[in-house]
Amino acid sequence: MFYIEIFTVICLGLVLGSFATALIYRVPKKLPWGAERSACPECKANLGALDLIPVLSWCLSGGKCRHCSNKISSRYPLTEIVSGVLCLLIYLVYGLNISSLFLIASVPFLIALCVIDLRHMILPNQLVFILMGVGGVRLGYLFYSGDNLQATELLTVYIAGAFTYGFISWFLGFVLTKILKRNSLGFGDVKFFIVAGLWLGLNALPYFMILSGTLAIAFALCWRMVFKQDVFPFGPALIVSFYSLLLLQGSFSFLN
Ligand SMILES: [Zn+2]
Known part of the structure; x- marks a missing residue:
């Protein structure tokens, strides 16, 4: 049970990290967060489910866009990993319950705020x-x-x-x-x-x-x-x- 929970929390953390990268990209540009599909910033090709698996997609594609072969920054998988670790720590301290889910839910917003403040003050x-x-x-x-x-x-x-x-x-x-x-x-x-x-x-x-x-x-x-x-x-x-x-x-x- 413990390992299933850890696996679930890490996956959740990685997905939230992927959400954080979307916030980091979209919020300063005043783009809607969820309305549009994710696209490659270079060739604007729409990204499918295969391109959006946190960390794994980046590793499998060798850090390149499948459509235009442009380099995709390692900041994306790194942000996802950081989010996974932050969520895991919350789980290790508080366990998995409704109360700890509120803390986990705050993680992508904290990461996005941190990075946006670093870049745009x-x-x-x-x-x-x-x-x-x-x-x-x-x-x-x-x-x-x-x-x-x-x-x-x-x-x-x-x-x-x-x-x-x-x-x-x-x-x-x-x-x-x-x-x-x-x-x-x-x-x-x-x-x-x-x-x-x-x-x-x-x-x-x-x-x-x-x-x-x-x-x-x-x-x-x-x-x-x-x-x-x-x-x-x-x-x-x-x-x-x-x-x-x-x-x-x-x-x-x-x-x-
Ligand atoms: Zn591309």
Whole structure:
């Protein structure tokens, strides 16, 4: 049973990773996500079921389009593998149940936000709002499914968390903008803080601030070395901290 579940979760993760690559390609171009069929970006040939098996299609075709033989970036299978691993970790901590499916469902959106922020320095609203919505439905499920979440906890830990994370990040951005005399924390980042508060709750706030702050400083230093730029995307540090704490909450009760 254990191995069947692991196999199922990895396959699900790979498929969600494939969905993430579609989001990464389509959302910044403002293309509809699902309406059109997937096509080769070079020759525009429609991709059939055989071309769309995560990782496997890429390996079997030698990393080339079957129609025009153009090279297909290894970023596609890599993104799928990362998604598979992230989903597997969620399974290993939380098992396979409705509650953990909410976490697994967030993975393609987290990956897409991370990559889009790295490339375009923006956290697109639609993706952030979806995470907010999934987080809200998850809380509703935990609340209505019985003893997991009490009404007071829902209000004082999670709803209050969303407001507090949002307010603190807005305030931080306001102060930093005054000190550094340039726009320091985008509104996309503030909205992601609200998402983090809604999912992680108030008790994880100090850990989220410390972890994301440390990662952001390390990341900013690397960014400056590689790209010689002072302005760097804050999203990846936020997203990595968010996912790590979601996992850690499964093992450490003081984070909940
Ligand atoms: Zn092609």
